Every structure is written in C-alpha cells, then in structure tokens.
Amino acid sequence: MNFDYSEMQQMLLDSAERLMKERGQVEKWRERRHIESGLDADGWAQFAELGWLMLPIPEDAGGLDGTMEDVALLNIALGKGLATEPYINSVVLSAYILDQAGGAHREALLGGIASGEARVALAHAEIGDRYDIDTPRATTAVHDGNGYKIDGAKSVIFDAPSATHFIVSADLADAGTSLFVVEAGAAGLALESYPLVDGTRAADLRFGGLVVDADALLASGAQATDLLFAATDRAAIAAVAQGVGSMEACLDLCSAYMKERKQFGQPIGNFQSLQHMIVDMLVATHQSRSALYGALAALDGEAQARIRAISAAKVVMGEASQLVMRHGVQIHGGYGVTDEYAISHHYRRLLSLEKAYGDIEYHVARLAAAHIA
Amino acid sequence: MDFRYTPEDEAFRQEVRAGLRAILPDDIRERQRLTTTMNSDTHDQRVWFSLLDDKGWSVPAWPTEYGGPGWSAIQKYIFEDEMYLASAPEFQWTGTHMVGPVIYHFGDDAQKERFLPAIRRGDHIWCQGFSEPGSGSDLASLRTHAKLEGNKYVVNGQKIWTSTAYEADWGFFLVKTDLTVKPQAGISFLLIDMKSPGITVRRIPQINDEEHLCEVFLDNVEVPAENLVGTPGKGWTSAKFLLEHERTSSAFIFWNKRELRRARMIADDIVHDGRPLSQSPAFAGRLARLEADLAALEWSVLRVLANESHGFDASVASSILKLRGSEMQQATTEIQVDLLATRGLRAYVPGRDQPAPSLPDWPEYVPGRTAIATIMRAATLYGGTKQVQKNILAKLAFGL
Numbered sequence: 001m002n003f004d005y006s007e008m009q010q011m012l013l014d015s016a017e018r019l020m021k022e023r024g025q026v027e028k029w030r031e032r033r034h035i036e037s038g039l040d041a042d043g044w045a046q047f048a049e050l051g052w053l054m055l056p057i058p059e060d061a062g063g064l065d066g067t068m069e070d071v072a073l074l075n076i077a078l079g080k081g082l083a084t085e086p087y088i089n090s091v092v093l094s095a096y097i098l099d100q101a102g103g104a105h106r107e108a109l110l111g112g113i114a115s116g117e118a119r120v121a122l123a124h125a126e127i128g129d130r131y132d133i134d135t136p137r138a139t140t141a142v143h144d145g146n147g148y149k150i151d152g153a154k155s156v157i158f159d160a161p162s163a164t165h166f167i168v169s170a171d172l173a174d175a176g177t178s179l180f181v182v183e184a185g186a187a188g189l190a191l192e193s194y195p196l197v198d199g200t201r202a203a204d205l206r207f208g209g210l211v212v213d214a215d216a217l218l219a220s221g222a223q224a225t226d227l228l229f230a231a232t233d234r235a236a237i238a239a240v241a242q243g244v245g246s247m248e249a250c251l252d253l254c255s256a257y258m259k260e261r262k263q264f265g266q267p268i269g270n271f272q273s274l275q276h277m278i279v280d281m282l283v284a285t286h287q288s289r290s291a292l293y294g295a296l297a298a299l300d301g302e303a304q305a306r307i308r309a310i311s312a313a314k315v316v317m318g319e320a321s322q323l324v325m326r327h328g329v330q331i332h333g334g335y336g337v338t339d340e341y342a343i344s345h346h347y348r349r350l351l352s353l354e355k356a357y358g359d360i361e362y363h364v365a366r367l368a369a370a371h372i373a
Numbered sequence: 374m375d376f377r378y379t380p381e382d383e384a385f386r387q388e389v390r391a392g393l394r395a396i397l398p399d400d401i402r403e404r405q406r407l408t409t410t411m412n413s414d415t416h417d418q419r420v421w422f423s424l425l426d427d428k429g430w431s432v433p434a435w436p437t438e439y440g441g442p443g444w445s446a447i448q449k450y451i452f453e454d455e456m457y458l459a460s461a462p463e464f465q466w467t468g469t470h471m472v473g474p475v476i477y478h479f480g481d482d483a484q485k486e487r488f489l490p491a492i493r494r495g496d497h498i499w500c501q502g503f504s505e506p507g508s509g510s511d512l513a514s515l516r517t518h519a520k521l522e523g524n525k526y527v528v529n530g531q532k533i534w535t536s537t538a539y540e541a542d543w544g545f546f547l548v549k550t551d552l553t554v555k556p557q558a559g560i561s562f563l564l565i566d567m568k569s570p571g572i573t574v575r576r577i578p579q580i581n582d583e584e585h586l587c588e589v590f591l592d593n594v595e596v597p598a599e600n601l602v603g604t605p606g607k608g609w610t611s612a613k614f615l616l617e618h619e620r621t622s623s624a625f626i627f628w629n630k631r632e633l634r635r636a637r638m639i640a641d642d643i644v645h646d647g648r649p650l651s652q653s654p655a656f657a658g659r660l661a662r663l664e665a666d667l668a669a670l671e672w673s674v675l676r677v678l679a680n681e682s683h684g685f686d687a688s689v690a691s692s693i694l695k696l697r698g699s700e701m702q703q704a705t706t707e708i709q710v711d712l713l714a715t716r717g718l719r720a721y722v723p724g725r726d727q728p729a730p731s732l733p734d735w736p737e738y739v740p741g742r743t744a745i746a747t748i749m750r751a752a753t754l755y756g757g758t759k760q761v762q763k764n765i766l767a768k769l770a771f772g773l
Contacts, residue, residue: 004683069375275771276763287693288669368657
C-alpha cells in the first residue's frame with residue numbers, strides 16, 4: 001500500500017495546480033461562464049496541451065494510459081479550481097465506453113478526445129429516471145436500411161451544448177438497451193440547451209427519425225448496461241475527486257475569511273462556534289478523500305466490493321459536500337450568498353457534483369442492495 | 374499511489390488468522406463474542422496474553438528489543454483486524470499501548486526489566502491515574518501531590534475515572550512533584566503499586582450498571598523514588614507522548630467494524646413484515662450510511678499508518694480519527710438498540726453472571742446491546758471531550 005505520489009503524478013499535480021490557480025480566480029470564472037456553449041476553447045486547448053485529455057486514453061489510441069489514481073488526482077485539482085469543463089463526461093465516462101466497446105469509431109473518437117477536437121457526452125437519462133441505468137429506454141432504435149433510425153427524447157444531458165458527439169442509449173427491438181454514436185449536428189437531432197446552476201451547460205435532446213450507420217452501434221443488452229454501470233462508476237469516482245478538491249478549496253477560503261473578517265473588535269475566527277463549524281468541515285473533507293482512496297482501491301476488484309466502495313465514497317462525499325457548502329456560506333455571512341465571493345460558486349458546484357452520477361439517496365440504496373444480492 | 378494490499382500482506386493475514394484460531398480457547402472466545410461489557414474480562418485477558426506472548430504476538434507495536442514481532446504498520450493493522458474477527462479479548466490498552474511505550478521510551482533499564490515482560494505476558498493489569506475531580510479536560514491543573522522524602526515519594530490526592538482500578542495490579546499516575554512552577558511543569562509520571570497502604574478505591578456505579586470507572590484516593594501513599602519514570606517534573610512530556618504515539622487506536626476501527634457486523638447480524642435476524650429488518654428501507658439506509666462512514670474512517674486510519682507524505686499533517690489526521698472514531702462507536706451501537714425496539718429496554722446487569730437469554734424470544738445478542746450503547750456516550754468524553762478535540766483541531770489545522 002503506497003499513498004505517495006509518483007513523479008509523474010507530482011508533475012501532473014503541479015501543472016494542474018498552476019493552471020487552476022490562474023483560471024480558478026472567481027472574477028475570471030464569472031466572465032467565462034457567459035460563453036454560450038459552456039466551453040472556453042482556449043482553456044480546453046490548454047487542457048489538451050498539458051496532456052490531461054489523453055490521460056486515461058489507452059496508448060494505442062494516442063493516450064497516456066493513465067490510471068484512475070492519476071485521473072482522480074487531476075480531478076481534485078480541477079475541483080479546487082472550479083473547473084466546469086466537460087472532463088468527466090467526455091474524457092472519463094464516454095472515453096471508457098468507446099474504448100471498451102471497440103468498433104469502427106474507437107480510434108478516431110478516442111484520438112479526437114485525446115487531442116481536444118472531440119467531446120463526447122453520454123445521452124442516456126430520460127424523463128422519469130432517477131439515475132436509472134438498466135431500466136428499459138423509451139427512446140427507440142429500429143433497423144433502417146443498413147443502419148438504424150432513432151426516435152425519442154433525453155433529459156438533462158450534461159455538457160451537451162459543447163459536445164461534438166453523443167453516446168445515445170435506445171431500446172433496440174430484440175436486443176434491449178443499445179448504445180449508438182451520434183454526431184452533434186446530425187439531421188433529426190434537436191437540442192434545447194440551458195445553463196445549470198454551476199455554470200455548466202446541459203440540454204434536453206429530441207430525436208425525430210435520426211438515422212445512423214450500422215457501425216454506430218457500440219453495444220447492446222447486458223454488454224451495454226454493464227458498460228454504462230462501469231463507466232458511470234468511473235465518472236462517480238472523478239466526481240468525488242472534484243468534490244474533494246472543491247471542499248478543500250472551501251476550507252482555505254473559510255480559514256482565510258475567518259482571520260480577515262472582524263466583528264465585535266476581533267477576527268471572527270476567535271469565536272468557538274465558528275471554529276467548531278470549520279473543524280466539522282475539515283473532518284468531512286478529510287473523510288471524503290479517504291473514501292475516495294477506498295473507491296480507487298476497489299475499482300479493479302470483486303464486483304460487490306467495488307460497488308460498495310464506490311457508492312460509499314459518493315455517499316460520504318455527498319453528505320460532506322452538503323455540510324461544507326452550507327457551513328461555508330454561513331461562515332461568510334451575507335457575502336456568502338453573493339455571486340462575487342468564490343464560496344457561493346463552490347456551493348453551486350458541490351450541489352451539482354452531489355447530484356451527478358448518482359445522488360446520496362441513489363448510492364445509499366445501491367450500497368444497501370449490494371448486501372441483499 | 375497504490376491502495377491495494379500486496380500478496381505478502383494477504384499471506385500474512387492467512388498466517389495470523391490460522392495462528393489465532395489455533396490458540397484461542399473456546400470459552401474465552403465465546404465470552405468475548407457475547408460480551409455485555411465495554412471492556413474485556415480481565416481474567417480472560419491475562420490468560421489470552423500469556424498465550425499470545427508464547428507466539429511472540431502480544432505486543433505488536435513494541436520494538437523488537439522489548440519483545441515486539443517487528444511487523445510493518447500494515448501488518449500490525451491486519452493483525453488487529455484478525456484479533457477482532459476471531460473474537461479474541463481486546464488488548465489491555467493501559468498496559469500494552471500506554472504505560473509500556475512510556476517505560477521503554479523514557480524509563481531506565483531497571484524499570485524496563487521489571488515491568489515490560491509482565492505487561493507483555495498479561496501478568497499485570499494497569500490503570501491510568503490522570504484525571505482528577507477538578508481536572509478533566511483541563512488536565513494541567515491537576516493537584517495530586519507527591520513529596521520526596523528520602524528515597525520515597527509520599528503521595529496525597531484524588532484521581533477519578535480510573536478504569537479498572539479495583540482490580541489493577543499497578544497504576545501510572547500524573548502527580549505534582551513541584552508546586553512552585555507553572556501548571557504543566559512540575560508534573561511527574563509515577564508508577565504506583567495498587568496494593569500500597571493508603572490507597573482507597575471507590576467503584577462508581579455507571580449508566581450501564583457496570584462499576585468499572587473508579588475514584589482513587591491517595592492518603593500518604595509511600596512510593597519508592599525509583600518508580601518515577603523519566604525526569605522529575607517532565608511527566609507532562611511522557612503523558613503527551615502516551616496520548617499521541619498511538620496515532621490510530623483512537624479510531625477504534627476494529628471495534629467499530631465488529632459492532633457494525635453485529636448490527637447487520639441483528640438486522641438480518643429480526644424479521645418483521647415478512648422480511649428481515651436489514652431489508653426495510655429505513656434500517657437498510659442507516660446501515661448503508663454507517664458502512665460508508667466506516668469505510669472512510671478505515672481509509673483515514675490507513676492513510677496515517679502508511680504515512681502519506683503529501684500535504685499531510687499526521688497530528689491533524691489523528692485528531693480526526695479520535696473525533697470520528699468516537700462518533701462511530703456511538704452510531705454503531707445506537708442502531709443495535711434501535712433494531713431491538715422494546716426488547717432492548719430489558720435491563721441486564723453486565724458481567725460474567727448475567728442470566729442466559731432464553732431462545733427463541735430472547736436471542737443471545739440481546740443482552741449487552743443497550744448497556745454498551747449507553748456507556749458509549751463516554752467515547753466523546755474520555756481522552757479529551759469532542760469539543761476540546763475541535764478546539765485543538767481549529768488551532769492545529771487552521772491556526773485559529
């Protein structure tokens with residue numbers, strides 16, 4: 001068991017902390033978030049230049065073949081710097097599905113993700129879902145000539161406005177849930193885009209007789225849902241990592257504020273009630289990082305142990321994030337609810353990270369079910 | 374970074390598991406498995422530690438020159454995990470984890486020779502005399518006084534919360550040997566034979582019907598000067614060392630894991646509405662949350678053991694273990710009481726002679742659950758209250 005960073009990890013972390021320090025400043029972020037697609041092209045190019053986008057991509061597809069530990073470390077830094085780029089959805093989640101599914105699009109799309117030219121969003125969730133993965137899809141695919149015709153709708157698809165491609169799940173007659181690669185500009189696809197509270201973008205998607213080639217099919221049935229589970233687990237780990245980073249940033253913000261803000265003739269950090277609040281935040285944050293390590297340890301292990309460790313991490317991080325963001329705002333007093341202070345942005349980002357890839361209740365239920373199975 | 378156990382670690386686990394199974398007597402295991410008290414039976418501890426010592430396993434944390442097995446931190450962790458899985462009696466913490474390390478770190482050769490082997494073999498049960506009626510969280514204000522007269526100290530004063538004092542062979546005490554200096558100076562670390570004339574022990578009836586905590590009255594107790602450990606007036610250093618050197622034990626991680634296993638076992642056993650309580654949404658959810666919190670705690674322990682080097686303050690991490698560990702001790706036992714509903718209200722006086730439960734209405738796991746959960750309120754009190762821990766953390770982690 002070794003908890004220390006390798007040389008490569010240290011370099012990764014140094015570069016991430018440098019860039020995030022610069023980009024993470026709240027004023028810059030407040031300007032950036034008005035970009036219509038939600039994606040700052042210059043920033044994304046920097047991500048690519050630093051090799052971050054190729055980190056988890058396999059070597060044979062132009063990537064660095066990094067471990068999930070590497071990915072987690074980078075995402076801690078991204079969380080600290082309030083990064084809202086579609087890193088998790090595209091580089092962690094979708095890239096995993098594309099790699100594992102293989103097929104005609106694998107190398108081109110993975111290469112595109114690694115270079116920054118392609119961004120792939122998973123379009124799986126539908127109205128009525130609560131993080132459902134293996135329930136039948138209302139969106140349908142039918143054989144159409146040499147390809148497939150897709151009809152239906154998707155709900156709250158993260159990072160859709162900046163995506164170049166989607167992985168779309170649809171019910172295919174006799175084959176069950178199936179995954180298709182769909183280009184963003186394809187005829188028959190309509191997006192209704194909107195910002196989320198954390199400044200990222202999402203969209204509802206409508207498919208009206210959208211036609212794809214036969215080689216757009218990535219996987220079907222159990223293979224497809226297994227891939228969705230496995231990929232979502234990785235995304236959940238990355239979200240936990242970003243949550244840890246964001247919470248660690250909240251601790252720094254609150255600690256600094258408690259020393260600088262004076263009331264009743266003294267720094268508010270002198271008040272024991274506030275000291276105990278920030279200590280509760282520290283404990284919760286520390287436990288989240290520990291739970292993240294536990295999830296990483298179990299990732300390649302036995303299935304039930306993996307499910308339990310990853311869900312445990314998401315539960316611990318989710319509950320910790322709620323405590324940290326609420327206390328964080330409270331400690332900042334009135335300034336905490338303004339858009340001008342970073343703490344309110346972390347509040348919104350943490351809210352989003354808790355809800356993404358399974359919220360607390362979802363993972364509590366999944367953890368409980370892992371004991372009955 | 375690599376968070377997995379190595380194949381060598383796994384092999385070590387199997388070796389320890391088999392070894393413990395081979396030497397643990399059935400009756401001791403059964404008493405420990407069905408325990409209704411917070412601490413293990415001291416008779417069983419004496420027997421068990423002599424058996425463990427025969428294998429060289431009784432003091433895993435000690436340096437090899439004093440009889441430790443020379444295991445790595447992770448191996449020690451695995452060993453303790455297996456001790457609890459085997460339902461072996463717990464360490465006699467005051468001896469093996471508190472005074473023992475103080476003696477081999479600060480003591481002279483004569484003290485080491487006299488006391489260490491007896492601790493290793495479980496021959497001596499130790500108690501800790503730190504707190505006083507007026508000195509709880511504010512330990513430095515203690516008043517028990519030891520006056521040097523020739524080659525002996527004469528001790529007068531009163532200690533409280535001295536667990537096991539009524540059956541202890543020896544006690545380690547913090548006493549004032551110099552009244553002229555400021556509070557933390559002038560304190561010395563003194564070993565006292567509990568059979569010395571002038572010692573009176575009063576057992577304190579507890580919330581759980583045990584009488585394990587004690588008051589100790591010292592009235593002109595004569596203690597040979599050679600029983601003072603380290604430098605006179607520097608006892609505070611020994612006490613701090615004692616409280617800090619075991620950085621992970623205050624997480625009670627193995628204890629907590631055992632109690633969550635017990636809660637799950639009870640939840641599987643009690644059937645209501647045609648399904649075990651472990652499948653009722655409310656209890657399943659609580660158990661899942663506890664499991665998640667415990668997983669985090671376990672990895673926090675491993676982080677300290679593995680000495681994570683990057684941006685990591687081990688003192689901060691240890692205080693966090695104490696805080697969360699004690700909260701988990703409460704949570705993992707509270708859920709057991711809740712699972713039992715009204716049956717959990719039946720009073721069982723803890724101890725060896727408790728009435729055997731009668732099946733099938735009163736399963737063997739009922740006695741002790743509520744008693745232990747009640748006394749667990751002390752977990753956030755001893756060793757510095759939760760609130761004091763938070764004050765310390767605010768200072769350590771944020772400089773507040």
